[in-house]
Amino acid sequence: MTDSLERTSKYSPWRFCIAPMMEWTDRHYRVLARLHSRHTRLYTEMVTSAAIIHGDRDRLLGFDAFEHPIALQLGGSDPRELARAAQICADYGYDEVNLNVGCPSDRVQNGAFGACLMREPDLVADCVAAMKAAIPLPVTVKCRIGVDDQDPRAALFEIAEKCVAAGVDALVVHARKAWLKGLSPRENRDIPPLDYPLVHALKRALPHIPIAINGGLDNFDAYQAQLDVLDGVMVGRAAYHDLSHLIDVDETLFGAAPPYENSRAAVEAYLPYIERKLGEGLRLADITRHMLGLFAGRPGARAFRRHLSTHAVLRGAGPEVVRDALVELDRAWERSSQFVTEETS
Known part of the structure; x- marks a missing residue:
C-alpha cells in the first residue's frame, strides 16, 4: 500500500x-x-x-x-x-x-x-x-x-x-x-x-x-x-x-511499468488468489466471471472464454480450469502465428 x-x-x-x-x-x-x-x-x-x-x-x-x-x-x-x-x-x-x-x-x-x-x-x-x-x-x-x-x-x-x-x-x-x-x-x-x-x-x-x-x-x-x-x-x-x-x-x-507485461502473465499471478478463495469455499465461476472479457481481439480469446464458461460452472471446478483455458489461448495464438508466418514467407 x-x-x-x-x-x-x-x-x-x-x-x-x-x-x-x-x-x-x-x-x-x-x-x-x-x-x-x-x-x-x-x-x-x-x-x-x-x-x-x-x-x-x-x-x-x-x-x-x-x-x-x-x-x-x-x-x-x-x-x-x-x-x-x-x-x-x-x-x-x-x-x-x-x-x-x-x-x-x-x-x-x-x-x-x-x-x-x-x-x-x-x-x-x-x-x-x-x-x-x-x-x-x-x-x-x-x-x-x-x-x-x-x-x-x-x-x-x-x-x-x-x-x-x-x-x-x-x-x-x-x-x-x-x-x-x-x-x-x-x-x-x-x-x-x-x-x-x-x-x-x-x-x-x-x-x-x-x-x-x-x-x-x-x-x-x-x-x-x-x-x-x-x-x-x-x-x-x-x-x-x-x-x-x-x-x-x-x-x-x-510513467511507470505495469505489474505484469500482459494479461496472460496477470492471470498466472491470479492463480494463487483463486486457489485461496476456493479453499475458503467459493465457487470458481464466481471468480472467473470477471475474466471473460480478457484478451479481447486477440487470437484465442474466444477459446479462452468458451473454456471458462463451460467448465468453471461445474461442481468441484478448480484452478486447473483456468490453466487449461490458458492452454487453449496459447494454442490458438500459436496457430495464428504459424498462419501469419506461412502467409508472409
Missing part, C-alpha cells in the same frame, strides 16, 4: 479510477484489476450505510490488502448513520469514503438516496460534514450534473459549492443527467447526453478542488483530453469488459 501511494504522489489520487459498479467491481474483480495496474484507484460496489451498521461487515467490507489504493462507496442520506458507517470503513482500512449521489436505480430511489440527493444539496453537505468530522480519510462525492428537469449548471454548481464548503476532498462528476422517471439504470448510462464542457466550467470555478469526470470514456486519447483540464478520469464498462486495457494505464498515465 505505502509503496503504491508514494509512487503516485506527484499525481492526483483520482488520476485514473475504476467506477463503482454493482455486481461487477467486487473483490475478485478488483484483485485482478490490481494485477493489471498498480496505480489505478479502485472502488467497491455501493454499500448502504444501514447494511454496514446492521449487516455482515466482513462479507460487505472485507478486501485483500493487495487492492490498495481502494475506496468504499457508501449509499445513504442520514448524516449520523453515514458518519457511523464511515468510521467502520475507516477501521477496515479503506483509503477513501465516497458518497453516492448519482445512482438512479429503483432501489436508491425507494431509499431516497443516490441520484435523488441531487435535489437535496444541503442534505448532501450535511452528510459530507458529518463524515469528515468522523474520519481522517478523504471524503468524496460522486454525482450527476442534475436529475429530471433540473437546470444542469445550477444543480451541479450548487451541490458542488455546498460540498466544498462542507469540506469535501474531491468530486467525481458523471457528466450526464439522470432521469429518475422513464429511463432504466442501463438507459441512464447512455441516453442522456454528455456535457463535458459543464464539468470543465466547474473546475474553472473551483480550481483548488480535485475534480474527476465519468461517462463515455473508453480510450487513452479521451483520458488525456480530460486530464489536460481535470484532475482525473473514472472509467466504468471499458475497464470491466476488457481488463487488458488496464495494462497500459501505469505506463501511459503514470
Whole structure:
C-alpha cells in the first residue's frame, strides 16, 4: 500500500479510477484489476450505510490488502448513520469514503438516496460534514450534473459549492443527467447526453478542488483530453469488459511499468488468489466471471472464454480450469502465428 501511494504522489489520487459498479467491481474483480495496474484507484460496489451498521461487515467490507489504493462507496442520506458507517470503513482500512449521489436505480430511489440527493444539496453537505468530522480519510462525492428537469449548471454548481464548503476532498462528476422517471439504470448510462464542457466550467470555478469526470470514456486519447483540464478520469464498462486495457494505464498515465507485461502473465499471478478463495469455499465461476472479457481481439480469446464458461460452472471446478483455458489461448495464438508466418514467407 505505502509503496503504491508514494509512487503516485506527484499525481492526483483520482488520476485514473475504476467506477463503482454493482455486481461487477467486487473483490475478485478488483484483485485482478490490481494485477493489471498498480496505480489505478479502485472502488467497491455501493454499500448502504444501514447494511454496514446492521449487516455482515466482513462479507460487505472485507478486501485483500493487495487492492490498495481502494475506496468504499457508501449509499445513504442520514448524516449520523453515514458518519457511523464511515468510521467502520475507516477501521477496515479503506483509503477513501465516497458518497453516492448519482445512482438512479429503483432501489436508491425507494431509499431516497443516490441520484435523488441531487435535489437535496444541503442534505448532501450535511452528510459530507458529518463524515469528515468522523474520519481522517478523504471524503468524496460522486454525482450527476442534475436529475429530471433540473437546470444542469445550477444543480451541479450548487451541490458542488455546498460540498466544498462542507469540506469535501474531491468530486467525481458523471457528466450526464439522470432521469429518475422513464429511463432504466442501463438507459441512464447512455441516453442522456454528455456535457463535458459543464464539468470543465466547474473546475474553472473551483480550481483548488480535485475534480474527476465519468461517462463515455473508453480510450487513452479521451483520458488525456480530460486530464489536460481535470484532475482525473473514472472509467466504468471499458475497464470491466476488457481488463487488458488496464495494462497500459501505469505506463501511459503514470510513467511507470505495469505489474505484469500482459494479461496472460496477470492471470498466472491470479492463480494463487483463486486457489485461496476456493479453499475458503467459493465457487470458481464466481471468480472467473470477471475474466471473460480478457484478451479481447486477440487470437484465442474466444477459446479462452468458451473454456471458462463451460467448465468453471461445474461442481468441484478448480484452478486447473483456468490453466487449461490458458492452454487453449496459447494454442490458438500459436496457430495464428504459424498462419501469419506461412502467409508472409
